[in-house]
Amino acid sequence: MAYPDNYYARTLTECKTRPQLQGEGQCDVAIVGGGLAGLTTALQLARAGLHVVVLEAQLVGFGASGRNGGFVTPGFATGGENIAARVGQEAARGLHRLSIEGVEFVRDTIEALAISPAAPRAGLLSVLRYDDGDALKAYADQMARDHGYELQYLCREDVRAVLKSARYHQGLRDPNAFHIHPLNYLRCLADEIERLGGKIHESSEVVQCDLSGPKKILRTGQGTLAAPHVVLATGGYTGPVFAQLYRAVLPIATYVMVSEAAPRLIAQAIATTDAVGDNRRAGDYYRLVENGNRLLWGGRITTRAASAGALARELRREMVGTYPQLASLKTELAWSGLMSYARHLMPQIGELQPGVWYCTAFGGHGLNTTAIAGKIVAEGILGVSDRYRQFAPFGLTWAGGAAGLAAAQLTYWKLQAQDWWRERRAAAGDKVTA
Incomplete structure (x- = not known):
């Protein structure tokens, strides 16, 4: 196995295997x-x-x-x-x-x-895919007030200085989180x-x-x-x-892929060692690995295990839609794992x-x-x-058994549609502003 x-x-730094349980213990x-x-x-x-x-x-x-x-x-x-x-x-x-x-x-x-x-590497950057900096500021204030937990607000220009994507608006950086x-x-x-x-x-x-x-x-x-x-x-x-x-x-599958080694290409899109996640219900999450040589990108959920290759193609579409400059970045590995909800x-x-x-x-x-x-x-x-x-x-x-899984998948699709509509409105607002 x-x-x-x-x-x-x-x-892995070591691949030790451990024995089966044998007899009575x-x-x-x-x-x-x-x-x-x-x-x-x-x-x-x-x-x-x-x-x-x-x-x-x-x-x-x-x-x-x-x-x-x-x-x-x-x-x-x-x-x-x-x-x-x-x-x-x-x-x-x-x-x-x-x-x-x-x-x-x-x-x-x-x-x-x-x-x-x-x-371990410090820093998590949570970003919005629509314009709502006031809500982020209010959340940061709440965390500081209730827990003494400091989050750093980033305006759109600050976010796009490190994440070279028109998809992103404001963000919060958590310097205490790590990956x-x-x-x-x-x-x-x-x-x-x-x-x-x-x-x-x-x-x-x-x-x-x-x-x-x-x-x-x-x-x-x-x-x-x-x-x-x-x-x-x-x-x-x-x-x-x-x-x-x-x-x-409910067992829910999630999917991850890792790119080929291409540090110069990746640096054209992502200029931070922070882990990054967006605000969608099952949004993208990604981070640089191997000292910036590769990009690990995850997201998507399904209620039935799907082909990792097929889901990798969906993840790639999402990655390239966010960062068109990574269109030539090849995927080297893709896999999935079951979470419980x-x-x-x-x-x-x-x-x-x-x-x-x-x-x-x-x-x-x-x-x-x-x-x-x-x-x-x-x-x-x-x-x-x-x-x-x-x-x-x-x-x-x-x-809910099988019905619960079906409901979870329908809920995910509904939330995806809401995310799409909200981002479409944000993109239209950007064009008007421009």
């Missing part, structure tokens, strides 16, 4: 899922001296955890207004503070473990868990479970694992073995029943939210805090 042939797999906490959420939980528990065992159906970081854009930035998949409408302003502010803490957890972990292969090589980060977490005495078994899909007794039982094809605590962190690859979680998430677009974090914890549905905003989720679930297991209860209003709501 090997990783998908993508940029992150090809640039016991531990203090069994964690299902070797992605960001599962490994962060395992790391925190191992640091506290508990014996943890991680069961991963494929390889560490095989899913969206190891195949994402690498952005580490505060927030959730849904906006603050939607969160406040459900839980109130004060609780919404508390949740946002947790998301900021998640960013700092990733940063602190990289520093503490000297994870240089993660190649990383997610798979190298994840693999280093796995190494640290093992150094602390934890075990990680790859190619060990859970095919049957009994979570009813004081000792929970997980069965794979080759072995059995018993533990008083189980953490389910399976994300977009959750299967019907864990029925309640399976019904509560809940209907409420918030992470699902909590205790399903005594000793059974869940940590999933990070909805394309996972590097910070998986970090804080793993931290607070570990705190709950250790009995040192109940901060995980802040996510109780966002429970395991039925996602």
Whole structure:
């Protein structure tokens, strides 16, 4: 078994494989899922001296955890207004503070473990594809007022000085956010868990479970694992073995491509090392990699896995539409990964029943939210805090099955149409101004 042939797999600093679970085993906490959420939980528990065992159906970081854009930035998949409408302003502010803490957890972990292969680089630039600088200024003021979190406003001229595109208007730069090589980060977490005495078994899909007794039982094809605590962190690859979680998430595919090495050509379009994302519901996100030699570009979502090649052509059209000067830039690699979404677009974090914890549905905003989720679930297991209860209003709501997937795709197309109309009006306004 090997990783998908993508940029992150090809640039791994180590390719250690881990054995299958064999025979009967016991531990203090069994964690299902070797992605960001599962490994962060395992790391925190191992640091506290508990014996943890991680069961991963494929390889560490095989899913969206190891195949994402690498952005580490505060927030959730849904906006603050939607969160406040459900839980109130004060609780919404508390949740946002947790998301900021998640960013700092990733940063602190990289520093503490000297994870240089993660190649962290500061800066995230969020840009508008229509003219609304007043709204951005108001948001920046709100973040400073509510959280002491400073964002830098960029007018249209400032944005277009670094992003040579007529598509963009104003932007906000977050100097505290950063971007990383997610798979190298994840693999280093796995190494640290093992150094602390934890075990990680790859190619060990859970095919049957009994979570009813004081000792929970997980069965794979080759072995059995018993533990008083189980953490389910399976994300977009959750299967019907864990029925309640399976019904509560929608697996959504997202797509990424990486260009050929062409630093001079790329520099004609993008003159910043910040990661960049636009304001559409499923907008483009991109960043320079390999010290500016290549461009990593992601976007699009589908409710069914599509050909990576076909989606790469769509991503290329979007890239060239944004930067016509990159029309000759060739795509070298393209891949996809499954994310998990809940209907409420918030992470699902909590205790399903005594000793059974869940940590999933990070909805394309996972590097910070998986970090804080793993931290607070570990705190709950250790009995040192109940901060995980802040996510109780966002429970395991039925996602709708096949009808839910169809509704999600229709909603995406509707939002795309709204984005198109809004940008068309902005372009017409630009022509009138000119």
